[in-house]
Amino acid sequence: MLTEIINHTPKDVLTIEYMLGNLCNHKCSYCFPGSNTGTVPWPDVNIVLKNLDHLFSVYKKVGKTKFDLYLLGGEPTLWKDLEILCENLKLKHDINIRISTNGTRSLSWWKRYGKNFNRVELSVHHEFAKVDHLSQIADQLFEDDINLVANVLMDPDHFEKCKNIVEHLKQSKHEWTIFAKSVHFGGKTRYTEEQKNYLTSPVKRYPNEEWWNRIKPNDSKELWAIIDGNKIKVRENWFALNDLNHFKGWTCNLGVDHIEIFQDGTISGNCKQQIYNMPYYNLYDIEFENKFSPTIQPIICQKNTCECTYEISISKKDERV
Numbered sequence: 001m002l003t004e005i006i007n008h009t010p011k012d013v014l015t016i017e018y019m020l021g022n023l024c025n026h027k028c029s030y031c032f033p034g035s036n037t038g039t040v041p042w043p044d045v046n047i048v049l050k051n052l053d054h055l056f057s058v059y060k061k062v063g064k065t066k067f068d069l070y071l072l073g074g075e076p077t078l079w080k081d082l083e084i085l086c087e088n089l090k091l092k093h094d095i096n097i098r099i100s101t102n103g104t105r106s107l108s109w110w111k112r113y114g115k116n117f118n119r120v121e122l123s124v125h126h127e128f129a130k131v132d133h134l135s136q137i138a139d140q141l142f143e144d145d146i147n148l149v150a151n152v153l154m155d156p157d158h159f160e161k162c163k164n165i166v167e168h169l170k171q172s173k174h175e176w177t178i179f180a181k182s183v184h185f186g187g188k189t190r191y192t193e194e195q196k197n198y199l200t201s202p203v204k205r206y207p208n209e210e211w212w213n214r215i216k217p218n219d220s221k222e223l224w225a226i227i228d229g230n231k232i233k234v235r236e237n238w239f240a241l242n243d244l245n246h247f248k249g250w251t252c253n254l255g256v257d258h259i260e261i262f263q264d265g266t267i268s269g270n271c272k273q274q275i276y277n278m279p280y281y282n283l284y285d286i287e288f289e290n291k292f293s294p295t296i297q298p299i300i301c302q303k304n305t306c307e308c309t310y311e312i313s314i315s316k317k318d319e320r321v
């Protein structure tokens with residue numbers, strides 16, 4: 001029986017997944033509901049900067065002095081103020097900025113703005129991706145020494161096509177990481193046994209060793225599971241592939257090690273559970289600096305299924321056993 005998940009991200013790091021908007025130039029069939037409809041305006045960058053400063057100051061008081069900010073959309077590169085956000089945060093904080101993007105912006109855009117990011121996660125969606133364009137961008141980022149991965153979303157209904165995209169990407173000029181990423185439907189995967197076997201080793205190409213040794217981050221993000229009393233090292237996708245992502249009643253470090261900021265500014269988890277044992281705070285509240293002073297503590301999970309791959313891997317424990 002699974003009783004604990006241990007995430008070895010350093011204790012002084014707060015990870016923040018920030019959904020900047022829901023405008024996207026793709027319409028992937030497996031996209032999360034509401035993530036590409038363009039119904040939410042982009043945020044006011046001045047309010048975001050002011051209130052993130054305050055949020056970071058609150059976390060600094062409990063030892064979270066480093067921030068790992070993961071930017072998502074919709075498609076975040078469509079936001080005109082993205083560069084202002086990144087530049088200002090880097091000036092004031094010890095921060096690592098990652099971005100998930102469909103990579104549709106031009107090569108010249110990536111040459112100019114790619115350096116804003118410590119890591120670029122290029123999502124390759126088989127219905128829309130221009131694979132050669134993505135390959136060119138990845139080669140450019142590689143030449144600029146930016147940590148990057150191409151995540152090929154493995155649609156179970158078009159699995160062979162997705163495998164062919166993986167092979168196509170392997171023809172690139174440089175060797176960067178290619179990852180076969182599981183697609184979730186309501187927190188579940190629906191792969192055949194053969195497809196699961198393919199996904200058991202999701203890294204389909206490791207990066208050039210000399211390049212990787214030069215640019216790799218020095219923080220450990222190892223993930224361990226305690227199962228039947230034994231500690232085993234696992235990958236993020238292992239829990240959902242084995243239907244082990246159900247933690248109702250467990251004590252979870254959501255709100256302590258990780259927070260989610262939604263497109264409307266709500267601060268929570270992707271699972272939408274209230275954190276800090278308080279009603280939801282909102283990053284876009286003009287009174288945020290006065291209101292946001294929560295007690296930062298673990299919460300008891302009230303959800304039947306933990307649907308988000310990253311949130312599954314937050315440290316958590318079943319303290320009832």
Ligand code: SF4
Binds near residue numbers: 026027028032073123
């Ligand atoms: S690129 Fe991402 S946000 Fe856009 S439709 Fe596809 S899955 Fe949704």
Ligand code: SF4
Binds near residue numbers: 247250269273300
């Ligand atoms: S559903 Fe939310 S509260 Fe429950 S384990 Fe996952 S992240 Fe934690």
